[in-house]
Amino acid sequence: MTTSTCRDLVCAAADGVELAARDHGGDGSPLLLLHGAGRTLADWARVAPLLAERHRVWAMDLRGHGRSGDGAVPWTFEMAADDVTAVLAACGAPDAVVVGHSLGGMVAARCLERDGRVPAAVNLDGHGMGRPEQYVGLDAAYVRERLGEARKFAGEAGGRPFPPEEFDAVLGHQTGMAAELGIPAELMEAGVRRSLGETADGQLFLRPGRRQARETQEAMAGLDLFALYQRVSRPLLIARSLRPNPSVPGMPPWVDELMAAYVQGLARDLAELARTCPLVTVAGVDGTHAMLLERPAEVAGLVSGFVRGLPGRT
Secondary structure: OOOOOOOHHHHOOOOOOEEEEEEEEEEOOOOEEEEOOOOOOHHHHOOOHHOOOOOOOEEEEEOOOOOOOOOOOOOOHHHHHHHHHHEEEOOOOOOOOEEOOOOOHEEEEEHHHHHOOOOOOEEEEEOOOHHHHOOOOOOHHHHHHHHHHHHHHHHHOOOEEEEEHOOOHHHHHHHHHHHHOOOOOOHHHHHHHHHHOOOOOOOEEOOOOOOHHHHHHHHHHHOOHHHHHHHOOOOOOEEOOOOOOOOOOOOOHHHHHHHHHHHHHHHHHHHHEEEHHHHHHHHEEEEOOOHHHHHHHHHHHHHHHHHHHHOOOO
């Protein structure tokens, strides 16, 4: 067993934007870990040390998140995949398996097309909002309208500024959610503090900023994941959470209805994908979308088992 030691790095993207990364050490097949939208590399704090027992492990903050820069151009999956390539080159591991959660999982899948040196990828619960026909039992026009509302809400909520004196309340809300999910509060707090940004007039916000949050939502809406899955030419593991997310206070009642319908369609479509695409493996994790913090040993075992099964990997 190798003891993991962490070291923070700064890498340069192709356009000069600084990309923050963390070296978790370890020996064996290299892995690069990507987080979800509005999150940071701190989400991997419980999983990365377990992976480092068998693998060489790095994590990074995606552009516009955590301590990575924003850049002047719009956020796209192509640029995110290019940023991954830049970090892998800086780490001396261009052939690392890319493992992502949520938005990061979607980026990981895109890396299989964007960078021919990436041998395989893992997408942990990175499904976006899908297509209207994936919402079982609901009219497609109704779903399309609701999805537009949901994306607008998510875009407007991202990067919303607040006065410094409200920071404790924001932090308390986040750690309260952690308690509800059985996640150590200090892990949630570390992610919040790493996400913290400041506007020119002294207001605080949680990254990504307003522009980047809207651009990320637009990018996710424009990505046809299942079409991408059909095109993969190298192994891809897709995992989905098996437990529903808790209801969010203040959200419209149709949100839970929509998500329940989507879960059914997603399970159906992923099962068919696994049946028809020999390079795609589909699995489940006994947790909510917050699986990295809830079920670290299960996630690490799933990822490590997949990587060890790849040709020439250990």
